[in-house]
Amino acid sequence: GFRTPESVKFDSEQDAYFVSNIDGNPSQKDGNGYIARIDAADSARAVTTVIRGGRSGVTLNAPKGMAIAGDTLWVADIDVLPGFNRTTGAPVATIQFPRPVYFLNDVAVGPDGALYVTDTGIQFDASGGMSAPSKGQIFRVEGRRATLASSDTSFNAPNGIAWDERRQAFVVGSFNGPTLFSWAPDSGAPRAIATGPGQ
Numbered sequence: 674g675f676r677t678p679e680s681v682k683f684d685s686e687q688d689a690y691f692v693s694n695i696d697g698n699p700s701q702k703d704g705n706g707y708i709a710r711i712d713a714a715d716s717a718r719a720v721t722t723v724i725r726g727g728r729s730g731v732t733l734n735a736p737k738g739m740a741i742a743g744d745t746l747w748v749a750d751i752d753v754l755p756g757f758n759r760t761t762g763a764p765v766a767t768i769q770f771p772r773p774v775y776f777l778n779d780v781a782v783g784p785d786g787a788l789y790v791t792d793t794g795i796q797f798d799a800s801g802g803m804s805a806p807s808k809g810q811i812f813r814v815e816g817r818r819a820t821l822a823s824s825d826t827s828f829n830a831p832n833g834i835a836w837d838e839r840r841q842a843f844v845v846g847s848f849n850g851p852t853l854f855s856w857a858p859d860s861g862a863p864r865a866i867a868t869g870p871g872q
Contacts, residue, residue: 675721682739693736700797706733738779749777788814791831
């Protein structure tokens with residue numbers, strides 16, 4: 674039931690996992706991305722597609738990271754952030770960004786209730802070749818408005834992002850490097866907290 678699965682988000686209220694499926698080139702606006710759902714209590718059962726591009730008014734191209742805020746499942750999708758009702762799958766809103774974005778990659782809910790979205794700044798051409806037109810950036814989305822939160826090049830193409838309650842900061846993974854960073858909005862430059870084999 675998976676085609677290029679990219680990310681997974683657990684919904685504790687529904688006791689289920691959402692899995693984003695790119696189904697093709699991660700930079701291609703082909704309209705065939707989808708979100709699958711797996712019941713945690715019966716994970717051996719076939720997955721169910723709950724949100725699919727091209728059906729029921731849904732536009733979804735190459736979905737990647739996801740976050741749940743209230744009743745909405747927010748999904749990073751190339752250059753927009755669509756939101757869907759996490760129970761029905763119905764489209765709720767689509768957030769546009771105030772400057773060029775190239776590869777929205779992950780989403781996290783901050784302690785202020787706002788969404789934080791990474792743009793890794795890369796693109797893939799039709800043959801799978803990768804270019805990097807941007808150094809990457811992180812956006813803050815409050816309500817339906819997106820603003821730039823960080824364009825610090827130290828992130829080296831920010832990829833995954835998650836809120837760390839203990840540190841009271843986000844943990845951000847680098848796509849191009851071996852470093853995990855700790856970063857809080859308005860706190861200055863990100864701080865390296867761990868290194869690994871890379872990406």
